[in-house]
């Protein structure tokens with residue numbers, strides 16, 4: 001049975017977190033099964049499945065791009081590890097309770113259901129799924145059915161997580177929403193948390209737990225140094241800090257307050273690096289360059305400085321992106 005094969009492959013990923021080759025080969029094998037089961041390859045030629053979908057704030061990925069996330073190997077392996085560990089932790093905290101999970105943005109492969117549920121009984125975990133892209137949702141439903149995992153899914157919602165009112169929201173132990181890109185560009189992780197966190201119980205755990213956009217400065221490389229020394233200079237955005245201001249009645253702001261970094265002074269720098277630090281759960285982080293989500297932006301600093309101040313702000317309307325002015 002394919003579900004048992006997926007269970008074995010999932011377990012292999014969990015048991016080999018530090019072995020990249022095993023992770024890559026195992027995810028490639030899972031991908032092969034998912035391709036065969038969904039026939040997604042046939043859809044790859046269709047323009048409709050390449051177009052991003054607008055949300056109330058931000059853009060949602062096309063079916064094809066969302067499917068490709070599975071192959072962001074370390075991302076998938078670390079999120080899987082975090083999800084399974086968190087379910088086990090919640091089981092210990094709530095013995096004899098079904099662990100309810102709200103999955104906002106499942107994509108066509110719904111990997112954090114299809115790779116996770118074979119490791120549990122349907123009497124232990126129940127998912128509600130939300131996806132804005134109707135083609136991705138149809139594909140996810142088909143895959144869940146083919147893998148005989150329908151018993152694990154309590155509800156399917158084709159809707160926008162930025163505005164969605166979650167039925168019976170307080171019952172959820174976990175919210176899972178990997179709806180982000182490096183520098184929190186375009187996708188709606190921030191507006192989704194703004195909308196959903198006030199609806200959920202205070203103890204509801206979130207995956208990813210937080211995203212921090214961090215600026216660092218590097219010094220010119222000295223002789224004998226392999227890598228440039230660097231120092232962290234400012235947190236540009238701490239998502240969980242910002243979404244604390246959402247109480248369910250306050251509208252999503254057009255932008256968050258700007259933060260200014262002053263480069264004047266005696267020290268000379270080589271570059272400024274802006275990192276996207278993804279805190280998945282507990283001690284699981286996506287480190288710089290481990291995934292497309294944690295690719296750094298590096299900008300050269302040219303002297304003499306025309307303007308020593310660099311100001312960053314995160315815009316939420318009309319587009320969702322980090323902006324810079326000086």
Ligand SMILES: C[S@@+](CC[C@H](N)C(=O)[O-])C[C@H]1O[C@@H](n2cnc3c(N)ncnc32)[C@H](O)[C@@H]1O
Nearest residue numbers: 055060061066069105106107131132160161162
């Ligand atoms: C980065 S993909 C991840 C897919 C899959 N969960 C995974 O981890 O491989 C994000 C998914 O969330 C969906 N999505 C993004 N914004 C959304 C929104 N506001 N409401 C509902 N779904 C959304 C996209 O359509 C896409 O399928």
